[in-house]
Amino acid sequence: VIGIDNLALGRRENLSAALRHSQFSFGQFDINEIDKCLPYLRKELARAGTTTVWHLAANSDIQAGGRDPDIDLRLTFLSTYNVLKLMAQSGLRELVFASSSAIYGEHAGLLKEDSGPLLPISNYGAMKLASEGVITAAIGGGVLRRAWICRFPNVVGSRATHGVIFDFLKKLRANPKNLEVLGDGTQEKPYLHVCELVEAMVFIHKRSTEVLNCYNIAPRKGTTTVRHIAEHVVQSAAPGSIIRYAGGSRGWVGDVPRFRYSTAKLKALGWSSKLTSNAAVELAIRENLSARP
Amino acid sequence: VIGIDNLALGRRENLSAALRHSQFSFGQFDINEIDKCLPYLRKELARAGTTTVWHLAANSDIQAGGRDPDIDLRLTFLSTYNVLKLMAQSGLRELVFASSSAIYGEHAGLLKEDSGPLLPISNYGAMKLASEGVITAAIGGGVLRRAWICRFPNVVGSRATHGVIFDFLKKLRANPKNLEVLGDGTQEKPYLHVCELVEAMVFIHKRSTEVLNCYNIAPRKGTTTVRHIAEHVVQSAAPGSIIRYAGGSRGWVGDVPRFRYSTAKLKALGWSSKLTSNAAVELAIRENLSARP
Numbered sequence: 001v002i003g004i005d006n007l008a009l010g011r012r013e014n015l016s017a018a019l020r021h022s023q024f025s026f027g028q029f030d031i032n033e034i035d036k037c038l039p040y041l042r043k044e045l046a047r048a049g050t051t052t053v054w055h056l057a058a059n060s061d062i063q064a065g066g067r068d069p070d071i072d073l074r075l076t077f078l079s080t081y082n083v084l085k086l087m088a089q090s091g092l093r094e095l096v097f098a099s100s101s102a103i104y105g106e107h108a109g110l111l112k113e114d115s116g117p118l119l120p121i122s123n124y125g126a127m128k129l130a131s132e133g134v135i136t137a138a139i140g141g142g143v144l145r146r147a148w149i150c151r152f153p154n155v156v157g158s159r160a161t162h163g164v165i166f167d168f169l170k171k172l173r174a175n176p177k178n179l180e181v182l183g184d185g186t187q188e189k190p191y192l193h194v195c196e197l198v199e200a201m202v203f204i205h206k207r208s209t210e211v212l213n214c215y216n217i218a219p220r221k222g223t224t225t226v227r228h229i230a231e232h233v234v235q236s237a238a239p240g241s242i243i244r245y246a247g248g249s250r251g252w253v254g255d256v257p258r259f260r261y262s263t264a265k266l267k268a269l270g271w272s273s274k275l276t277s278n279a280a281v282e283l284a285i286r287e288n289l290s291a292r293p
Numbered sequence: 294v295i296g297i298d299n300l301a302l303g304r305r306e307n308l309s310a311a312l313r314h315s316q317f318s319f320g321q322f323d324i325n326e327i328d329k330c331l332p333y334l335r336k337e338l339a340r341a342g343t344t345t346v347w348h349l350a351a352n353s354d355i356q357a358g359g360r361d362p363d364i365d366l367r368l369t370f371l372s373t374y375n376v377l378k379l380m381a382q383s384g385l386r387e388l389v390f391a392s393s394s395a396i397y398g399e400h401a402g403l404l405k406e407d408s409g410p411l412l413p414i415s416n417y418g419a420m421k422l423a424s425e426g427v428i429t430a431a432i433g434g435g436v437l438r439r440a441w442i443c444r445f446p447n448v449v450g451s452r453a454t455h456g457v458i459f460d461f462l463k464k465l466r467a468n469p470k471n472l473e474v475l476g477d478g479t480q481e482k483p484y485l486h487v488c489e490l491v492e493a494m495v496f497i498h499k500r501s502t503e504v505l506n507c508y509n510i511a512p513r514k515g516t517t518t519v520r521h522i523a524e525h526v527v528q529s530a531a532p533g534s535i536i537r538y539a540g541g542s543r544g545w546v547g548d549v550p551r552f553r554y555s556t557a558k559l560k561a562l563g564w565s566s567k568l569t570s571n572a573a574v575e576l577a578i579r580e581n582l583s584a585r586p
Contacts, residue, residue: 066434069427073374077423081366105429116409119505120426121433130370130423133413134362136398140414141359141546214410253434 002044004037005057006030008075009161023048031057031079034086041090052094052205055083061162062102062124066254072123080131084138093145095135096205100152101189101216101259103129112262113151113214122254139212149214150201153261156284157194158291164226165281165288168233176238182251185227185243188258190218193280196273203271215269218261222277226251229281236285295337297330298350299323301368302454316341324350324372327379334383345387345498348376354455355395355417359547365416373424377431386438388428389498393445394482394509394552396422405555406444406507415547432505442507443494446554449577450487451584457519458574458581461526469531475544478520478536481551483511486573489566496564508562511554515570519544522574529578 003015003026018024025048027040044050058076059065065072080097087095102125103118104111120126138144160166171179192200200217208215227245234241250257263272275283296308296319311317318341320333337343351369352358358365373390380388395418396411397404413419431437453459464472485493493510501508527534543550556565568576 069374069378081362085362103426105433114410116411117407117507118409118411118422118426119429119507121430123427123430123434126423126426126430129411129426130419133396133411133419133422134416136412137414137416137419137547140398141416212412214412254430 001025002041002048002050003027004029004031004041009060011159014159031086032074032082034082034089037086038089041086045090045092051092052096053083053087053092054096054201055080056098057083058098058128059124062122062254063252065123065127066252069123072127076124076127077130081134084134084143088143093143094147095138095144096148096201097131097135097150098152099132099149100125100128101154101261102256103132103151104256104259106256107259110260110262111216113216113265121256124254136212145211147212148201148205148208149212150204151214151216152197153190153192153216153218155194155197156191156280158284158287159194160284160288164229165233165284168230169237169288172233172238172241176241179230179234179238179241179243181226181230181243181245183226183245183255183257184247184249185225185230185245186249186257187226187251187255188223189256190223190259190261191277191281191284192217192219192273193275193283196275196280200266200271200273204266204269207269207271215266216261216263217266218263218273219275219277219280220263220267220272223258223260224277224281228278229285232282232285236289294318295334295341295343296320297322297324297334302353307452324379325367325375327375327382330379331382334379338383338385344385345389346376346380346385347389347494348373349391350376351391351421352417355415355547356545358416358420359545362416365420369417369420370423374427377427377436381436386436387440388431388437389441389494390424390428390443391445392425392442393418393421394447394554395549396425396444397549397552399549400552403553403555404509406509406558414549417547429505438504440505441494441498441501442505443497444507444509445490446483446485446509446511448487448490449484449573451577451580452487453577453581457522458526458577461523462530462581465526465531465534469534472523472527472531472534472536474519474523474536474538476519476538476548476550477540477542478518478523478538479542479550480519480544480548481516482549483516483552483554484570484574484577485510485512485566486568486576489568489573493559493564493566497559497562500562508559509554509556510559511556511566512568512570512573513556513560513565516551516553517570517574521571522578525575525578529582
């Protein structure tokens, strides 16, 4: 395994176990700087014989991309565009890609992999959709031989750098008496634990057999409301804290307040999560509490 | 009307009638050079009070973008991204956009505006899809107030700079004895005359009332095969010339060999073309013949 990351959001200590492995190497590069990445990648490929790229690099802070579209242009889209260039220049032709529910925009019904239209409401969603587009075009153009597009739901777990649990805990550390919640708390989405997400991606890569494989990934059951998360965070981190809802159906500009994923395709392939959405959220709250001061 | 174009594909003489109009001004700028466009646009807006942007700038040569993806990145996607930046910086909030059937990729059935999945097979299609994404995100983010997305079919007419009729005539001028045709001639798509396309766009802009208005534009009836086009071009330009088919179902990498558009939504709005697909092609052949040596 060859790791490349600019460590803009990640941290080197998250890789401490991997770095002790003799078959793992890590290069701290910005994937958009092809000229710097390519010599490193070629050198490591000669050693490792890796065949598949797992492209997970992106801006994962949707609100930041709402304030400055250049963030998602560069980190969420051009990162993918340049990964494809790097692959073409180094003979790699298989790609697993981290896409997102955000590409669908606001749909009333259950989201299936072939649902349309695709009308994202955030720059993040637009740049993930654009990334899917250049990936399918790379298959059409013969640059890629195979691709796996994994559309993530909301993901929670340890080592979070943003997101609702992270934000609530941060706010409660600053003021344990009150928790201000964006929106009216009825926002409701499927949450998956990051460990199960990785398990699902590996499963999809191993088992699906098409040239282009596109899967929604979500917990086997349920969604979780922001109100539920707020109440559990308060209960765990600052019992007695008063929750105040800012009101409005949407947490922030670009937020899709509710969606439900069909997991029929992933179930038919043979994978289901162990945790429900609520159980994943509750586990992630415990993990984030124990990891931070 | 304020016109901006880099004249990479267009020509100033195409604007000769418009340039004589007292209410028209033209600036030769690359839309990706915001710093140069913005002062011109602001100055002209103060005079003209224009409210709506009609963004048609793109690389229209799909094969060129297949050879070098940077062409479509810059001319088909970043052009849209930068138009949105220009609009935000100059207070313009209504956008009519020239999208394409290429965003759908290869579908067996009739293409409706809400068809999914969207899996383009060319960089051109990917960058048009990416453009739609940043436009819907700009509505989600409050940058745009309204948008009209017009998804073009194959478009023919005078002043062509590329495309099947243009290519066939060019080949016959070089060698009137034979016409080499890419693919097996069974590629089959709806063709619309450019004059009717403009009429449809104006109609959609005038009549549709949603915040986001997305329409397929196609002739009221029919599709045309490449074989039909080849035979008519030969008949008109070089009777007796022998047509040779290179074979294979696809004209070139990234080509969607056949598609059919549902025009139900556009018909319900009240617009239908006068010309069928075949009639549009035949008119365009006559126009292209009379315009060129």
